[in-house]
Amino acid sequence: MVFPRLISKDLVLLRRGWFQSGSRVLAAAAFSICALPEARSQSTDWDSVFSNTQWYVPTQNILAYSASATDLSDAIPIADQTIWSLGEVVNGQFTGSSSAEFEIGGTTYTSSNSMNGIVTDSGQVRILFSNEGSPTTIGIGQLRTVEGTTYFEMQMISGGSSYITHWAYMAPYSQGTTLPPLEVSPSQLRSPEWNWMQGTTWTMQNNELFGSDGSGSFSVTDYHNGYFWGTGTGPLGSDAESFSFLGSATPEGNILFNILSGTTLTSLTGLIAGDASDGSMVLRSYSIAGTLGDPSEAMVVPEPSTMAVLIVAAAGFLLAHRFSRRVRPEASR
Numbered sequence: 001m002v003f004p005r006l007i008s009k010d011l012v013l014l015r016r017g018w019f020q021s022g023s024r025v026l027a028a029a030a031f032s033i034c035a036l037p038e039a040r041s042q043s044t045d046w047d048s049v050f051s052n053t054q055w056y057v058p059t060q061n062i063l064a065y066s067a068s069a070t071d072l073s074d075a076i077p078i079a080d081q082t083i084w085s086l087g088e089v090v091n092g093q094f095t096g097s098s099s100a101e102f103e104i105g106g107t108t109y110t111s112s113n114s115m116n117g118i119v120t121d122s123g124q125v126r127i128l129f130s131n132e133g134s135p136t137t138i139g140i141g142q143l144r145t146v147e148g149t150t151y152f153e154m155q156m157i158s159g160g161s162s163y164i165t166h167w168a169y170m171a172p173y174s175q176g177t178t179l180p181p182l183e184v185s186p187s188q189l190r191s192p193e194w195n196w197m198q199g200t201t202w203t204m205q206n207n208e209l210f211g212s213d214g215s216g217s218f219s220v221t222d223y224h225n226g227y228f229w230g231t232g233t234g235p236l237g238s239d240a241e242s243f244s245f246l247g248s249a250t251p252e253g254n255i256l257f258n259i260l261s262g263t264t265l266t267s268l269t270g271l272i273a274g275d276a277s278d279g280s281m282v283l284r285s286y287s288i289a290g291t292l293g294d295p296s297e298a299m300v301v302p303e304p305s306t307m308a309v310l311i312v313a314a315a316g317f318l319l320a321h322r323f324s325r326r327v328r329p330e331a332s333r
Contacts, residue, residue, distance in 0.1 A: 046119045046143075047089045054173040055084040055152060059180035061168035065227050065246060066104055069162050072246035072260045073221065075229045079103040079182045080166050083173060084115065092119045098129055102164065103182045119143065125152060128288050135160045138288055140269055142254065144169065155248050155256040157267060165258060167226055167248040191226035194249045196276040198223035204232070206296035208285065209240040209259065209266060216240060217301070226250060232259075239264070257283055268296065277302050 057080065064080035067073070079102065086096040096115040101108060113134075117127035123143035130136045141154035152170035157163055197220045205215045218232025227248050234240040243261040249272055257268040270283035279300035285292045 044091060045121060046092055046123075049089075049150070050086055050094065050119065051089045053086050055086070055170040056173040056177065056179060057081050057168045058171045059185070061166075062180060062182070063184050063225055063227075064102075064164055064166035065229075066102075066162060066164045067229070067244075067246050069160065069263065070260075071244045072163065072258060073229050073231050073244040075222070075227070075246050076105075077184050077224075078105075078164065079184050080164065080168075081179060081182050082166075082168075082170075084170065086115070089119070092121070093117070094119075101182055108182065113137070125154065126288055127154075129156075129158070138267075138286070140256070140286060142252075144252075153250060153252075153254075155250065155254065155269075157246070157256065157258045157265075163246070163258070163260075163265070165227070165246055165248060165256070167250055167256070191249075191251055193251050193253075194226070194228070194272060195223050197228050197249070197279070200276055200279065201301045202279075202281075202298045203301060204296065204298040206240075206268075206283075208293060208296075209243075209261070210234045210238045214238055216243075218243075218245060218298075234261075240266075255281055255283065257281070270295070274300065276300060 062079050062081060064078050065075040066078045067075045080100065081102075082098060082100040084096055084098050086094050088094065094115070094117050096117075098113045098115050100111045100113075102111070111131070113129040113131045115127055115129060117125065117139075119125050125139070125141040125143065127139040127141075128136060129139060135158070137156055137158040139154050139156040141152055144151050144153045146169070149172065153168075154170055155165075155167040157165040199220065201217060201219045203215055203217050204210075205213075207214065210216050214235050216232055216234035216238070219230045220228050221230040222228065227246070229244070229246040231242075231244050232240075233242055240259060240261040243259050245257065245259045247255060247257040249255050253272045255268075255270050255272050257270070259266045259268070266285065268283035269286050270281055272279065272281045274280050277300065281298040283296045283298065284294075
């Protein structure tokens with residue numbers, strides 16, 4: 001199945017609110033619309049839909065990435081098949097189990113976790129994956145309907161001694177469903193929407209990482225099928241003086257941005273919009289209860305050639321405007 005690009009109304013609001021005005025206030029307001037809401041009593045809209053169901057990763061999304069615990073920019077492609085088994089869903093809240101199988105460098109690994117999650121009225125999803133003796137993982141996502149079928153579109157990062165990050169459309173699984181091979185293949189979904197990120201340099205403001213009113217920068221060295229990674233620097237003496245990162249961007253523009261400084265992992269979620277000349281992100285840290293803290297901002301630094309084109313275009317516009325003002329009186333005689 002080919003998954004079409006879906007345009008999120010949150011992304012449209014972000015573009016209208018931030019890129020046209022450049023206002024931090026509007027950026028924060030736009031982000032609050034798409035932010036994960038606080039845990040609260042939900043309606044029963046999804047109870048009958050998801051109760052006692054199973055979900056799996058289709059062929060198009062088997063691809064995931066693994067990186068070491070010291071450098072997220074050394075990402076390598078792996079195969080990840082995960083099956084969810086959900087129990088009763090009551091007021092949007094559910095429990096269940098997750099069974100995963102990974103193929104990394106020719107070796108197969110398995111993992112199992114308990115699940116505790118919530119689906120909001122608007123279809124936003126948060127799931128806590130836990131296993132005694134292992135770090136807890138928070139999966140974040142959104143329900144998406146494609147060709148009449150509802151999918152869980154999820155993003156997450158897990159690990160400790162090493163990291164694995166995965167974004168996928170979790171598809172309904174039933175008796176008779178044939179699981180795809182546990183391998184990375186050319187037939188997998190291509191997600192080119194944000195491939196302009198490769199080779200770009202960004203400035204970033206984040207008080208938690210760089211201190212009050214501090215800023216850093218990062219460069220995206222690689223992008224593939226919705227995944228991106230690279231390295232960055234912050235102010236001397238800051239918590240992120242030097243860091244690596246590994247993230248994912250869904251076709252709709254939802255971002256999971258994972259930053260590793262030393263042994264400290266900071267995960268941010270938000271939205272991306274624009275292109276290589278004006279790309280921007282609004283990001284926040286998150287927990288199972290929702291998003292935390294003030295939004296941080298990241299902006300593309302245009303390449304010199306792009307900046308030159310913009311300057312020439314602006315100069316041409318000003319000259320044309322001045323010329324038209326000069327000739328207008330003569331034309332009216």
